[in-house]
Amino acid sequence: MTTLECPYSGRFEQTERTTPNRSRERVTYEREAAYRVLDEAWHCDVAFVGPDGAPRVLPTFHVRVGDTLFLHGSTGSSMGLGGREGFPVSVTATIVDGLIFSKSWFHHSMNYRSVVVHANARLVTDPEERWNTFKALIDRFAEGRSDRSRAASDKENAMSALLAVPLEEVSVKQRTGGPVEEPEDEDLPYANGVAHVTSVVSGRL
Amino acid sequence: MTTLECPYSGRFEQTERTTPNRSRERVTYEREAAYRVLDEAWHCDVAFVGPDGAPRVLPTFHVRVGDTLFLHGSTGSSMGLGGREGFPVSVTATIVDGLIFSKSWFHHSMNYRSVVVHANARLVTDPEERWNTFKALIDRFAEGRSDRSRAASDKENAMSALLAVPLEEVSVKQRTGGPVEEPEDEDLPYANGVAHVTSVVSGRL
Numbered sequence: 001m002t003t004l005e006c007p008y009s010g011r012f013e014q015t016e017r018t019t020p021n022r023s024r025e026r027v028t029y030e031r032e033a034a035y036r037v038l039d040e041a042w043h044c045d046v047a048f049v050g051p052d053g054a055p056r057v058l059p060t061f062h063v064r065v066g067d068t069l070f071l072h073g074s075t076g077s078s079m080g081l082g083g084r085e086g087f088p089v090s091v092t093a094t095i096v097d098g099l100i101f102s103k104s105w106f107h108h109s110m111n112y113r114s115v116v117v118h119a120n121a122r123l124v125t126d127p128e129e130r131w132n133t134f135k136a137l138i139d140r141f142a143e144g145r146s147d148r149s150r151a152a153s154d155k156e157n158a159m160s161a162l163l164a165v166p167l168e169e170v171s172v173k174q175r176t177g178g179p180v181e182e183p184e185d186e187d188l189p190y191a192n193g194v195a196h197v198t199s200v201v202s203g204r205l
Numbered sequence: 206m207t208t209l210e211c212p213y214s215g216r217f218e219q220t221e222r223t224t225p226n227r228s229r230e231r232v233t234y235e236r237e238a239a240y241r242v243l244d245e246a247w248h249c250d251v252a253f254v255g256p257d258g259a260p261r262v263l264p265t266f267h268v269r270v271g272d273t274l275f276l277h278g279s280t281g282s283s284m285g286l287g288g289r290e291g292f293p294v295s296v297t298a299t300i301v302d303g304l305i306f307s308k309s310w311f312h313h314s315m316n317y318r319s320v321v322v323h324a325n326a327r328l329v330t331d332p333e334e335r336w337n338t339f340k341a342l343i344d345r346f347a348e349g350r351s352d353r354s355r356a357a358s359d360k361e362n363a364m365s366a367l368l369a370v371p372l373e374e375v376s377v378k379q380r381t382g383g384p385v386e387e388p389e390d391e392d393l394p395y396a397n398g399v400a401h402v403t404s405v406v407s408g409r410l
Contacts, residue, residue, distance in 0.1 A: 058321065059321075089260060099409075105340075106364075141400075150390060156309070156311035
């Protein structure tokens with residue numbers, strides 16, 4: 001038996017914010033599990049506190065490079081990225097894998113994999129880091145796509161903002177497997193099982 | 206030509222929080238457009254401000270009933286639902302419909318439909334409202350599923366929390382169509398087009 005080499009071994013340190021009150025058996029802090037979800041999800045959602053003190057959440061596109069999650073934004077977005085050097089965010093990416101049909105209402109559920117990140121985000125300003133990250137964002141669409149399209153002009157480059165989110169305080173919550181049933185429900189005349197949910201991409205260019 | 210009757214006509218009132226700084230042409234306040242996204246998305250993300258003043262975001266399952274979005278939670282969740290009567294949240298649900306391959310890096314994009322809600326959420330405590338909402342949550346899995354499974358016992362009922370989010374301050378952002386190209390890029394020897402992204406469910410019970 002061979003073991004695949006994984007450059008992302010190890011666990012995130014558990015913190016108060018990444019410790020759930022319920023369903024702890026569904027939570028993992030394995031770095032590799034978190035990175036798989038971030039790399040597979042097409043979008044993520046970033047939450048921050050607005051100037052009025054109320055919460056804000058926005059969907060955006062992302063790419064993970066090493067131990068950093070980069071979020072795409074425009075320089076005019078309501079996160080006010082242009083004006084702040086580092087600010088607290090919470091980011092989540094979730095993939096739904098199935099619908100769980102149980103014999104009881106209570107045990108209906110979904111199979112899913114979900115990452116939550118807590119971090120201080122910083123605006124990316126280094127020209128080389130920006131260039132490499134835009135390239136990585138494009139290459140998420142299809143391998144090598146950045147070499148099959150025109151690179152950004154200076155003007156285009158200036159219109160996009162990138163936010164770097166360090167992957168240090170991270171948890172993964174997931175459910176897998178089939179329906180759970182109470183012993184007394186086993187003989188009820190109801191069908192149970194899993195409906196798999198799959199995201200299909202029609203083709204890459 | 207017949208027009209389908211839609212019970213959810215009209216527009217949400219636009220507010221400062223639902224007015225983007227950029228890409229305003231992609232934003233709509235049509236109630237029907239927002240409800241279609243909420244009804245199609247399998248999960249949503251709810252953001253709130255934690256006791257430490259930092260943002261939190263959590264994925265959860267939801268069902269829309271009329272002009273209210275109900276979020277599923279446990280009574281022990283970190284939202285602290287049990288202890289608060291009404292508190293500010295921001296909720297988003299996003300569906301990715303396609304990957305846009307453009308001839309330039311800058312115009313790579315995604316087709317998507319995304320709803321953002323700002324609201325004061327309340328914990329649902331009325332027994333009848335709770336019962337009807339749990340039933341509606343189950344029926345999202347498959348039509349009439351709540352009649353083909355055992356209803357919640359009192360004990361099970363007590364273990365689940367429901368949060369009601371009024372749908373009043375809501376915006377929808379969406380991108381549709383094919384790649385946008387700069388006129389000077391039209392003759393570049395790169396392929397362009399859309400890869401459609403579809404969520405496939407293997408079957409319902």
